[in-house]
Structures are given as structure tokens and as C-alpha cells.
Amino acid sequence: GENVxxxxxxxxxxxxxxxxxxxxxSDSASNYFPWYKQELGKxxxxxxxxxxxxxxxxxxxxxxxxxKTAKHFxxxxxxxxxxxxxxxxxxxxxxxxxxxxxxxxFGQGTTLQVKP
Amino acid sequence: DVKVTQSSRYLVKRTGEKVFxxxxxxxxxxxxxxxxxxxxxxxxxxxxxxxxxxxxxGDIPEGYSVSREKKERFSLILESASTNQTSMYLCASxxxxxxxxxxxxxxxxxxxx
Numbered sequence: 001g002e003n004v005x006x007x008x009x010x011x012x013x014x015x016x017x018x019x020x021x022x023x024x025x026s027d028s029a030s031n032y033f034p035w036y037k038q039e040l041g042k043x044x045x046x047x048x049x050x051x052x053x054x055x056x057x058x059x060x061x062x063x064x065x066x067x068k069t070a071k072h073f074x075x076x077x078x079x080x081x082x083x084x085x086x087x088x089x090x091x092x093x094x095x096x097x098x099x100x101x102x103x104x105x106f107g108q109g110t111t112l113q114v115k116p
Numbered sequence: 117d118v119k120v121t122q123s124s125r126y127l128v129k130r131t132g133e134k135v136f137x138x139x140x141x142x143x144x145x146x147x148x149x150x151x152x153x154x155x156x157x158x159x160x161x162x163x164x165x166x167x168x169x170x171x172x173x174g175d176i177p178e179g180y181s182v183s184r185e186k187k188e189r190f191s192l193i194l195e196s197a198s199t200n201q202t203s204m205y206l207c208a209s210x211x212x213x214x215x216x217x218x219x220x221x222x223x224x225x226x227x228x229x
Contacts (some may be wrong), residue, residue, distance in 0.1 A: 001175075004158075006158070009156070032216050034216060034217070036218075036220075041222065042222055042223075043120070043206055043208070043220030043221050043222050043223055044159070044206070044218075044220050045220065046217055046218065046219075049216070049217070089158060089159060091159075093216055095216070103161050103164070103174060103175070104161070104216055104218065105175075106151075106158040106159040106160070107158050108156055108157060108158040109156075109158050
């Protein structure tokens with residue numbers, strides 16, 4: 001089955017710097033890759049996702065890139081702010097034709113700390 | 117906004133007890149999920165349901181069961197709680213055709229003593 005590895009487990013950056021979190025997946029049939037952000041005391045929240053027919057997607061200060069050949073994808077946060085401090089999870093799944101999909105497999109999580 | 121409500125934020129139980137974790141969503145979503153979250157292991161899927169009275173095993177179903185009698189409610193049951201089930205439990209829902217876009221509850225931190 002699918003396996004998702006996420007690195008680093010912790011990341012500390014200075015406010016205004018960029019942060020990059022990387023994930024690799026094992027199942028070449030996976031074609032959907034979301035990122036979730038979990039703030040303290042809350043459940044994870046979807047922040048951005050990408051499908052395998054797209055190499056990059058951007059939403060304001062966050063972007064995700066996908067390399068299907070190498071089977072890895074990354075989250076990029078630019079101009080980091082203290083409110084970006086949270087745990088970030090990547091995930092992968094295989095979309096079925098009907099849209100009702102298989103399971104999301106999550107990475108181990110990255111704790112991002114943005115120092116003011 | 118979608119709201120996924122988990123009945124308890126913190127729960128302390130003793131080994132051997134039967135434990136019920138309740139989850140309710142208010143957006144008429146077809147799909148509901150139970151995950152457990154452990155440090156260094158990420159989120160692991162316990163059970164999920166695509167319809168009322170329907171359930172499917174996730175990656176770590178051993179020691180758990182679920183119930184979905186109504187569309188909005190998905191319950192996780194620990195038949196006989198053990199210390200290795202001490203964890204954060206997260207419920208999620210997603211609409212039909214968007215099975216990947218999960219909306220999570222705030223979680224229940226369960227401690228089994």
C-alpha cells in the first residue's frame with residue numbers, strides 16, 4: 001500500500017524567511033496530494049491541494065510543487081509569519097473515477113515554528 | 117461553515133472499560149472518518165463510512181468498532197480499552213464526490229489508565 005514520508009519533523013525559521021516541507025510517496029498511482037495545517041488545540045485544516053495533472057499550485061504565500069517522476073511533493077511558505085506556526089501534514093491518495101476515493105495516507109507531520 | 121463536533125475534548129478511562137467517542141457533522145456529508153494521531157506517526161485511519169450503516173476498515177481497525185445509524189453521526193467504540201489506545205482521536209467528514217477534502221473535529225484526547 002501507499003506510504004508517505006515527510007521531512008523534516010521540526011522546522012524553525014525566522015519571521016519573513018521561507019519554509020519548505022518535503023514529502024515522498026511510494027504508490028505511483030497516487031494522484032491527489034493535499035496539505036493540512038493543525039494549529040494548537042484544533043483539528044487539521046486543508047490549506048492547499050494538488051492533483052497529478054498539475055506540477056505546481058499557488059495560493060498567496062503558500063505553494064505546492066509535485067514531481068511525479070521522483071514521487072515527491074513539497075509545501076513552500078514564503079514570508080513566514082508567527083501565525084504560520086503549526087503542525088503541517090502532507091497526504092496522498094488515489095482518486096477513483098467516481099470521485100469517492102480511496103484512503104488518504106498522511107505523512108508523519110512537521111512542526112513549524114516561526115520566530116518573531 | 118462546516119462543523120464537526122466531537123463530544124469530549126479530554127477523556128480518562130480505565131483499562132477494560134468500553135469507551136464511546138461520538139462525532140456529529142452538520143453539513144449533510146456522505147463520508148465520515150475516524151483517525152488517531154500519535155507523535156511521529158501522523159494520522160492513521162481507523163475506520164470510515166461512505167453511507168449510513170456502512171463501514172469499512174482503515175489501516176488500524178484492531179480493537180475498535182464503529183456505528184453509523186444516522187448520516188450525521190459516527191461513533192467510535194473501544195470494546196475493551198487498553199493503555200496502547202491512549203491517543204488523540206480525530207473525526208472528519210467530507211461531502212460526496214470530494215472524499216479527500218476532509219473537515220476535522222477538534223479531537224478527543226483519550227487517556228487509558
